[in-house]
Amino acid sequence: MPSRPRLYIDVHILQTVPPANLNRDDNGSPKEAYFGGKRRSRVSSQAWKRATRLHFAERYEPQDLGTRTKRIAGKLAERLTARAALSAEDAQRIAGALLKPMGIAAGKKAGDTAYLLFYGRRQLEGIVDLVAADAAELAALDDQQLEERVKNLPVREQFQQGHPVDVALFGRMVADIPGLNVDAATQVAHALSTHATELEFDYYTAVDDETGDEETGAGMIGTIGFNSATLYRYATVGLHQLTDNLGEEKTAVEAVDLFVDSFARSMPTGYGNSFAHRTRPSLVAVVVRTDQPVNLVSAYENAVPVGDGILAESARRLAAEYRTAASQWGDEPLHTAICHTLDAASPEAAALAEAFGANRTFAELRDGLRTALTERTAAR
Structure with a gap:
């Protein structure tokens, strides 16, 4: 083009x-x-x-905008729980399996990524749409079977289309996955x-209202530039x-x-x-x-x-x-x-x-x- x-x-x-x-x-x-x-x-x-x-x-509307967070796996699990009536544990397993093929590095906390990811809320709903109807069946699989079942789903494509206005304006940079970048x-x-x-500098004080007359001076002092x-x-x-x-x-x-x-x-x-x-x-x-x-x-x-x-x-x-x-x-x-x-x-x-x-x-x-x-x- x-x-x-x-x-x-x-x-x-x-x-x-x-x-x-x-x-x-x-x-x-x-x-x-x-x-x-x-x-x-x-x-x-x-x-x-x-x-x-x-x-x-x-x-x-919030759904028409993006959000920037490390908790994309957790947010995806929340939506799976709400849409497919899964337990929190099963939703977390499926969310992890869906995101794993993309190569998004995991963070230190469970459900976190190693960096902030800027994405559209509707894009996340698009990923849920891919598995919502089969969620109960997926939850019954073991981890290896689950990963094999979802690895070819067009998850990456959901992040490459339908950008919300704020992502389109301000862009997205994912160093590990250039295919997710938005100029x-x-x-x-x-x-x-x-x-x-x-x-x-503003030198300020706060007075303790409950000290009465027996104490003088400030309960706290500080400065603000x-x-x-x-x-x-x-x-x-x-x-x-x-x-x-x-x-x-x-x-x-x-x-x-x-x-x-x-x-x-x-x-x-x-x-x-x-x-x-x-x-x-x-x-x-x-x-x-x-x-x-x-x-x-x-x-x-x-x-x-x-x-x-x-x-x-x-x-x-x-x-x-x-x-x-x-x-x-x-x-x-x-x-x-x-x-x-x-x-x-x-x-x-x-x-x-x-x-x-x-x-x-x-x-x-x-x-x-x-x-x-x-x-x-x-x-x-």
């Missing part, structure tokens, strides 16, 4: 976060990175991808602050790869819309109860391209000065970087759109309009993107 024409959807976001510890390192402090010679606040791509996947769960259609960058940041930042966030989706993963262009366009919505609205939850840090983006811009994805983080190699108007200056630089790149490289995007909350009369708003078009609501941005992608795929 000939390869599909390339089509990339770049998503650029500016989001201001108050004092927070969204994504901590091994010392419990917010993750950071040096960029342009300055220390910046950083949120890892993994943290925001997980937040995006969790946001999917608010929009989709990710989405790339997510580490979020970086547009300006230099300094790590701060935090910072605050205006973050530049970037992700790109390859519609051609997503279509290959899902098997249908209409479904792929719907998945792009789901990703843009969830990527924009999601937020990592680290220390959420301590900081109540959840905000919404101040700017979301989308660019549809046919050549390659383009991250615009170079707009912030020179850190935005810390002072009044970090967001406004960050927005101005984003517009300038996009206009310069488009002019110098001769870019001709298929579609651009922007949603932002800056003052409509400000020079920054004018610069953004020149770069990305008129300001729209987020709903209008998504509607326009769906229409543009639908028309593009229909024209091919």
